[in-house]
Amino acid sequence: MTPPFLGLLVSPGYPDGVPRLLERMVRWCRPVWADPERDDPAAWLATAPTAAGLSAALASGAPVAVWVASASDLALAAGEVLTVGDDVALDVDVLAPPSGIDASAVPPMPPFVRARWRARHGLPERFIVRAGTVGDGHRQSAYALASVVIVEADPAALVEAMAWGAPCVTDSATAAAVGADIGVDVLVGDAGDLGDLAAVLADDQRRAAAFGRSARRLVERTFDRTGAARRLAGRLGLVEWGEDDWRGRLTDDLAHLCTPPVARIRDRFDSAVAGVVGETA
């Protein structure tokens, strides 16, 4: 199946986020420079509200996304925002904020699997990690293995720990900075109490599992660059797989199930269908 075209309307000096977004969108569409007077792509992406041809694109009836790079453009909060459709002012999504992450590259680790990994490595049953105290070379392992991660005044660290599905305790300002729902996504306390809170959470497998899951979902909803590209592609109508495109649907579904590229099931699937679709395993 040929991917649909995404027509690009550019203005000089487009933001850095645009190529990053397009890199991720090529999975669902083929971005091309286009002219609304002449071309008829499945959807449009304008790199700024002032991009040439935007009015004509809006008039074409095809879905349109507009990248808004500054607060002054739409009187919105700081950060890169993007809107979809022909009502620019009312329909805005925050997209890939500065602390964004590629969630698909971070395998979430539920608390019971963390515990088993710790058992394998002879680590203590209760293993509490303070963000900022672990060297860069060990940070990811620490976030993957921790019973609980304590984060103080570091929103980027909180996002990263949450992406690993780690149950986190933090201060209220950091929780607010990432839009975490207190008591659902993270546990919050005063600086002096965070260690005690972490110990309690570490011993409560049920709450830890719920926090870890919820935190990961927050990252996927708000901070995941690939997820944002996927949502945009969906809003632009570019992720409607055809009846005959079962492979595309399945590939998308494996991504939805957070399946790593090296997962054995991908090989088993390729091997199973090789004979019937004329491909080699």
Next chain:
Amino acid sequence: MRIAVCGAQMPFARGGAELLMDNLVAACRAAGHDTELVRLPVAWERPRLFDSALAWRLIPTDSFDVVIATNFPSYFVRHPNKVVWLLHQHRGAYDAADAAWSDFGLDGDSLETQRLLSEWDTRALEEARRVFTISEVVCDRLLRYNGLTSTALYHPPPLADRLHAGDFGDYVFSAMRLEGNKRPGPLVEGLAHSSSGVRLAIAGTGSLEAELTSAARAVAGRLDLLGFVDDDALVERFAGALAVAYAPHDEDYGYVTLQAFGAGKPVITAKDSGGVLEWVDDGVNGIVTDGSPAALGEAYDRLAADKQLARRMGEAGRERVAGLRWSGVVERLLEAAS
């Protein structure tokens, strides 16, 4: 309404899950809904664990208005009106990962498979309009391992409409597969600690049969291993018992408990028997022991010495399960889908 009840298939095997699916289909049909049972074989070995899950993702379900998924991996089925009524996940990867029969260890492949399975499970279950389970025990596992909340939805046991109370005889009855997780051993050893002369009759077959036969010699003929017992005989065995003993390890639900109550018999169980404890209140409709042979034997004697107590407890058990109806189960499941 057109309904698909979805479940895993263990070819040529028939147990509680199959009974539940059949009964659910029958109840949906009785409520006036066109209902099909959709089953796919499943492989439980670790390297092939995801195969059937993936197959469920590809099954066309657009002929149905609602799909009700029951067990791993059937809840991977996709449908906008998916409701899950969970019997169990793949326990070998979760709470039973350290059990002798599980092929999960602490090697890297095991741990990554557990991680990925947990992630797949969580996401597939999150897709459902609502997740019910067969018991609080299963709800608790979902919360503990997947961080998901769910609701227990109880159903009547097999033979519910045929069970009836009879005399309070001189035997304690039990019915189970004779396997390690059902723990028939302590029930038998309990006889050696019992001085009342009460007998123990166990219906069922399994790998522990020979071991139990040998143990029977130590209790001087007070143990009857009945082997396979057909439904008619099972109903009568329940009816004539003094009490029912059932003390498995961390049971999901435990039909035997509900069948005992349906027959108006008290249940002797253990404090770590899982779903059984959702029904048995110590001293009210049964006796909750520490699971040791001594405590079980003492419980046998207590009821043998006071049959009025056994009768009162049995009656309380009967009241406890009186409200269970398949029609109520169907109603709750379909409400969640609408």
